[in-house]
Amino acid sequence: MSDPLHHECGLALVRLKRPLSYYLDKYGTCLWGFQRLYLLMEKQHNRGQDGVGIGCCKLNMDLGKAYLFRERSARRDSLISVMEEQIRKFGKIERAWERKRDEEIRKFEGDHPKLSRDELEKKKAEIVSRYKKGFPGQVKENFRFGGEVLLGHLRYGTSGKFGSQGCHPYVRRTNWPTKTLMVLGNFNMTNAHDLNHHLISRGQHPVFDTDTQTVLEEIGFHLDEAHDAIYRREKRAGRAGRETPEVISRELDICRVLNRCGRIWDGGYAIAGVVGNGDAFVLR
Known part of the structure; x- marks a missing residue:
């Protein structure tokens, strides 16, 4: 074999076999699959000198809803920039959901000033539990990479275009x-x-x-x-x-x-x- 050896393209695939609610209950986050993808790609960081791309397929989406997504970048430090940007977007969804939950709790407290402390705490726990159960659905609908099939690619270009359009x-x-x-x-x-x-x-x-x-x-x-x-x-x-x-x-x-x-x-x-x-x- 006479050709020189290079750190050529790396790839990763994560297939979640359970719904997002399972990972929230077991690991405390709906991002468990995305975090595994990030880790797999980080282990191959040396292969991504020319760009990075990630993809997601969401299963059983309602008719009319998008189910296939991708993000590509050929910027410097593209792996960190792509993945951290998605984590920031997830954080916005999470904070918006928490604000909605807290607003409902405050409204309930204002509407029921005569409730005992125990009754109030019980109702607050019910609201928190309901919002926790509803959060995975919010993630799947609003976070582009909140699906069951996640793919990642680190590009070491040997042919074709350079720039984000050449990234997988x-x-x-x-x-x-x-x-x-x-x-x-x-x-x-x-x-x-x-x-x-x-x-x-x-x-x-x-x-x-x-x-x-x-x-x-x-x-x-x-x-x-x-x-x-x-x-x-x-x-x-x-x-x-x-x-x-x-x-x-x-x-x-x-x-x-x-x-x-x-x-x-x-x-x-x-x-x-x-x-x-x-x-x-x-x-x-």
Whole structure:
């Protein structure tokens, strides 16, 4: 092996298996997953000389609510600036919720001046408990990185753009969660030129940006095919439209999709990503 060794891109993925309320009760914070992501990325800090990106997928969001988020930066000390900025935003949400709780307590005290001390303390405890139970829902709805799937990337650029637009994760958005895709990785595809022409031969119009974009589009193509096959089958069977996304999400086989993509990849890679329905993956 004659090529020089470098500290190339680092990646991290956290998948929470329980709701945010569990982590608040057990660890005292809804940020437990985000803190684990920060720690994993900090351990690879030497790999992030050219930029940092983080992503989040929230599960079971109400229709009309956003569920996929990312933040990227190529500034100096980008890891600290990106993560600490999100922690500050979380703090604002937490303080606003506490102010709302305290205002309700003060109002109750003002409306019931004749209550005994014990009765007042009991009511205050009830209000505090109710707000604590409601806080995880506030975090999930209002904190962009308050989801169950968290990804991080530290960029050591070897090709493509520099600046925040060249930072991972890359995202492919549609209004179908099972077609929406977020990808990041550490790779150098030796046949990126051939892969782009493979996309063109299908009639696609790839943007010749980086091998990351090429990988994203290749996975996206096979994801579309898998999604559409299930959709057409369910439509022929007369399945109600609003029931179809759940069926597709349940039956979509992301391992099969990735296996089909990997047949034409040549080079070294470590890739992590998530589909909009929450199916996460890591491969190399």
